[in-house]
Amino acid sequence: MKKKIAIYANGWGADNVALFIRGIEYYLADKNSDLFTFLSYGFYSMSKGDEDAENKVFDIVDADRFDGAIVFSNGLNSTSEAERIVARAVKAGVPVVSLGIHFPGASFVNVNSYIGMRELSQHLVYEHKVRDVVYLAGNEGNPDSESRLGALSEVLEEVGGKVRTIHYTNWATDRTVEIIDEFYSSKDKLPDAFVCANDYIALAACSELENVGINVPDDVLVTGFDGIKDGKTFYPSISTVVQDYFAQGEACAEIILKKIEEHSTAPTERLIASRFLPGESCGCMDSRNSRLERDNACRKNYFARTEKVFFDGHLTNMENALFSCAHATAIARTMTGFYKADHFVEGGTFAVLGESSYAASIYNDEVSLTRGSFSDHLKPVVALYDGVDLDIDTFCRNDLVPGYKESDKLRNFFYVAIHSDEVLYGYFIIENVIARIEDFTLEVYRRSFRDSLDKFRQNMRLEYLNQKLMELYTRDSLTGLYNRFGYETLAIPMFKEAHAKNKSLAVVFVDINRMKHINDNFGHLQGDLAIRTIANAILQQAPESWIAIRYGGDEYLIIGECDDENEVKELVAHMEEGIKKQVRRMSLPFELSASCGYIMTDPTSSLTLAEYIKQADDVMYEHKKQSYEAEGYKR
Incomplete structure (x- = not known):
């Protein structure tokens, strides 16, 4: 019997999450295993109800249905959510590995980001004579963000420098833009460098500094952390610390597989080194071949634009198919027909599992929309497995995937929740979408599907209420x-x-x-x-x-x-x-x-x-x- 391993991650990590999952897949490719990846797209500025609904994706399948679990803890938007997921697995007696944050009962894999950050800080201080730094942090209390700040502060103190101010971005680019604008409006003296807790913050900072007329690196230096793709092709290329998420994924997979085979939940630890990678944003213009990176990105850009045209057209056709339904009860039949004919975006294994309350509440005022948690049994809107329509009326969420059967190859099924604020509409399961995590089109797809369901429900509800009103009149x-x-x-x-x-x-x-x-x-x-x-x-x-x-x-x-x-x-x-x-x-x-x-x-x-x-x-x-x-x- 194949080993079933759950992965819990946040899709906003994009490049890092993709590399991490690829590392897991690479190690387990010939190890008689299947993966079930639960992706949240929660972020810090979400409302509480919206965030709670987003994280319900982690509860779709009970922990004891898996042989092991891997949690990308330091990538989730809440340390408490990571702790909850780990504790649930520990309670179920399932071996679990936590990435980046140490929790009781869980094995631990981490990058020694302190080493890479210290290398970056020493480079700034000794190569570029940096003494005055503004630190753009993640969220307050995040262990990664605080560790990077600690390494930076120690190196600055060696030469009498200091971190002038700390600004918490909550990992959001829009907040980063606001901070740069506030700094520019204050007329304060520019620091020697803006040191950022990750590359996305650094990219946003560079872009907004340019918008207000401040040149990077001539007027001020900027550094990031993580080594994402966009940071390599951006101008100026981002000076950063590479954490090697692929190696972290491999390490997590190796540990969890060993725990499963040994029937052990005893925690073990693994530490992986990080390294500094200089770039143009700190003034090291010839430190790496950024021009080649950009040339390659330009070559791929045409195909990316062409793919986007087809992708956007597919989303439009999907919405048109949904809106062609005269009644909510026709959604499953209509959408199954659509996806059977056209699933080049989704692939041959794709399921949308819906809450029955979505349709029922349109026509019955006594039926409430689903909140709090997914129902045990859901209504398949569409259920394809290896291109075959399964034609099933109900699906139990703990049965993993509609039509699931073991095969010789490693398979990875991705779960994403569909919700409108705190209301749960259902979720979809899709296979082989790592590239769509990297370019965010998986989230675009989910939002488009959600928005279409919102509009369809509003239209059907309005039509129903008009009929009720007509009933009162007639x-x-x-x-x-x-x-x-x-x-x-x-x-x-x-x-x-x-x-x-x-x-x-x-x-x-x-x-x-x-x-x-x-x-x-x-x-x-x-x-x-x-x-x-x-x-x-x-x-x-x-x-x-x-x-x-x-x-x-x-x-x-x-x-x-x-x-x-x-x-x-x-x-x-x-x-x-x-x-x-x-x-x-x-x-x-x-x-x-x-x-x-x-x-x-x-x-x-x-x-x-x-x-x-x-x-x-x-x-x-x-x-x-x-x-x-x-x-x-x-x-």
Whole structure:
């Protein structure tokens, strides 16, 4: 049996996460294993509800369903979330490796970022005579960010320099831009260098410094940390520290595999070296072949643009397919058809598992949207496995992947949550998407899918509420039949449409017998009961496609397309028998019956519907008159 290993990471790490996962895959390629990678796209400026929903991706499958777990702890947007994931695995007795942050019960892999940061700091201090530094940190308390600050401060102190100020960016580029703008507006003297906690912050800092007229590296030096791809092709190329996430992934995979094979959860530790890589942003213009990096990036750019055109077109087609659904219950059938025909973006193994509350809550005010955690069973919107449509009605989240079966090769299934703020719509599972993590198109795909679901739900909900509002306008509150406004908006158009198709309509007029006698002798509440009783009999007997109307106080109309007069006779007979059965069952204190008359319309005639109703009323009156005469009753 193959070993099943879970990976928990944050997709915003992009290059680092991709390298880390590639390192894991490389080590486990021939080790009879499968990977299940749970990606969050949470970030620090998210609302609490949005962040909580985003991190629910980590809880989709219970920890004890896996043989081992690897947590990219220092890449998650919350140390407490990493701690929670690790603790859950430890509690389940599953061996777990934590990357970058030490937690009780977990093995630990880390890069000695202090060494690389000290090399960077020494380079700045001794090669470029840096003494005055502004440090652009990550989030306050983050161990990586604080370790890098510590190494920098120690080296500066050796020569009497110092870190002038510390600004917390929360790893966000927009906050970095704000800090640079605030610094520029303050007219403070430029530091010798802006030292940044990672390369993304450094890229944002360089860009905004250029925007306000400050040149890097001529006016001020800038450094980063991590060694991401964009930092290599940017101008100026970012001076950085390379952490070798590929090697970290390999180390985590080696440790977890050994723990699984030894049936051990005893923690072990592994430390990997980091190294300084000088670049143009600190003034080392010829330190590495940045020009070659840029040339290669330019060559790839054309193909990237072409791919983006196809990718964007696919997202548009996906949204159009969704919006073609006339009802939420048609989503699964429609989207399965779309993905079976076109899944070049998603690949042959792709599943969207939805919360049933998404559709149900549109049409039922008593159904709440899902919050807090995913349901145990979800509705497959689409479920493809190796290109085959699985055609399943429900899926248990702890069954890992719809249609999952072991094979000879290593497979890696990626899970991403679909939610709108704190509301959980579901999640999707997709295979072989490391490149889409690197260029962020996986997150673009998820957001596009989420936004389409949002808009579709809003449209369907608005249509439903409009229908409810129309029901209030067109329905009689006492009987539930259509009222005179319903007659105007439904019956008259039905009449015109039928005659346009050269079809006849049956117009049945019904009137309660002795209604005045019931009201005068038994009261109007009993009169209302009589009206409802006749209406119920009409609703039970009238064909579904016909329209039943309360036309007046105790008068009713039944109108429907019909070419056979015998059908109308049967309807009237069944309705009269239905009234008798209800009266017997209810033990009413008064006699209750109704007289009926009908007329068949002629599509070649110029008569209006109102004129046909008058004819049906006349026929009904004759039947009533004959009934009264037979009983010796005077109206």
